[in-house]
Amino acid sequence: MKLSRKEMAELLKGIDGKILITTHKNPDGDAIGSSLGWFSFLKSLGKDVRVVYRDRIPYFFDFLPGINKVEVKEKLDEQYDWVIITDVSEPKRTGFESIPAEKSIVIDHHITAEPFTNFAIVEPNISSTCELSYELMVLIDPEKITYEVALPIYTGIFTDTGGFSYNNTSPRTHEVAAELLKKGVDPYVVRFNLFERNRINRFKLLELVLKTLEFALDGKVAHITVYRKFLEETEAFLEETEGFINYPRSIAGVEVAIFFKEIEKESWKVSLRSKGKINVAEIAKKLGGGGHKMAAGYETKGSLEEVKKNLFKELELAFESLDFEELEMLS
Template sequence: MIERILGEIHANSSFLVTTHENPDGDAVGSSLALAGYLKALGKDVTIHFCDAVPDLYTFLPLASEVVQQLPERDYDVCFVLDVGEFRRAGAQINQCRRVGKFINIDHHLTIDNFGSINYIDPAAAASGVLVYRIIKASDWPIDLPIALSIYTAIITDTGSFRYSNANPEAFAIAGEMIEVGVNAWDISEKLYESQPQERLMLLALALSTLTTSSCGKFASLAVTLEMYARTGATAELTDGFVNYPRSISGVEVAVFFREISAGFFKVGFRSKGKVDVSSIAAAFGGGGHHNAAGCNLKGSLDDVKTQIFSHLEKAI
């Protein structure tokens, strides 16, 4: 599969690199690492995200080159990274007819095989790992800018190596990126020690919604549009909120309800390992990994909670 991808890279000249809506650290890091590699080869590269790069990741090389408006031009190849479902790449990509072929690179357990080439490995800790494998297979030397993006992709998707996907390969690649020149503390400071005050104000409101099931096996938090208005915070500042209910002793599954428009919620699930939350998300039209998954639901917060909690009670 990697050789096929390298063949397409060498045979073509213009590339579009994109990822999912509301991009996280792996989405941003893997995309920028791949784009950096393609640019180093002298390729014509456009990096497009349907949503802006979160402030948290703007320190990464090439982050300033990401565009939200897809240029009116043709591309030989479009790399789509970490999306899980093709629709999550956004309407502009979904409706694009200016691409010769799509190459799908992902590590989600549930995934649309929409590409001409689908490089999928759920055992990989992050999509950034797959990009690393591609670059290494080409014998191209990884420089510091690319290393920064790969390291960020891995450290964020493994929860700073706390999650079960922090396998030996993830540690080995991270160590290699440090050998290239990545400063581990500098990255950690940027990711975890530089949060805006609005995030803590929003977290305080979210924690007031903490709910734990009668069985003690699942717990939840919620963020509503009204909370954003009260604090001046944005959706990107909710990253990591789901870890608070998951940290409760005895809880196996944490749920995070985030209102993305009036009466429309994004539901995120996190498991400690015993429960496959990808199957729970799939029951509501979503998907993801064994330990991290999500779906979207319409209705009031109470209605959405009722649906999810009812299903969880049966599943757990």
């Protein structure tokens, strides 16, 4: 059941019992920020709350309040009254085979979201799950938005908007950010921790990844690859590839950038970025994933050649459809 902001705020205010908060596999800033923000906020309301992830947290988020409270498990073996899933709509994308909770809530902002939970709020036009979470918190009790809540929420907004530079950044996004600064958030603290603590391993990995740069579809598509052997050779973490996709995306003439990440043998995570003409969310959805018009992804199995073949076929159809639409507009 999809709820309005007011309805969801009332629901969250009233939930009781054992509450689990989780998010998607390989958590990013919005996932971590929203789940930690809700953890601290609900704790301040006197709720019994735990945060459990399937995958470990990237080290550069270790400055966030409550980060030491996050449990990382392969399996959920306790029973909960409620589960709150942030930044992802499908429970299976949390990485857990099952979530033992009587009732479930989704808080998400992906355009491809189709929640299979008891209650959900999904706003694709908002910048991030963190911004949506803030709006709900204001409706519940603005006084409970302390620094411990504000810092992770700001961090999630910052990362999902590319430092307030992506086109999902609205005037309201800046207003929310300003309100969070009033709670004591220091923008430089966020930027320093996320971008100015790089290990040398990251640059060694970047060198190897950029050597894989290739083009497809007459130069309209650029793609890079990270193999497991690269991680072993450089002793880098997969999360240290964050931002690598911006290199192929920045090339003149490229409309879509792709980053193939080898999770394990013949198992891939594929990230897609568009400059606006191609809706990569639609492509990712066809291949089992989702996301936004300009940033999406999916996971798949098979050889890299098979993965590329399937993806390039969908991209070719998308470009052909775009060419047809442009011709229609000219006629």
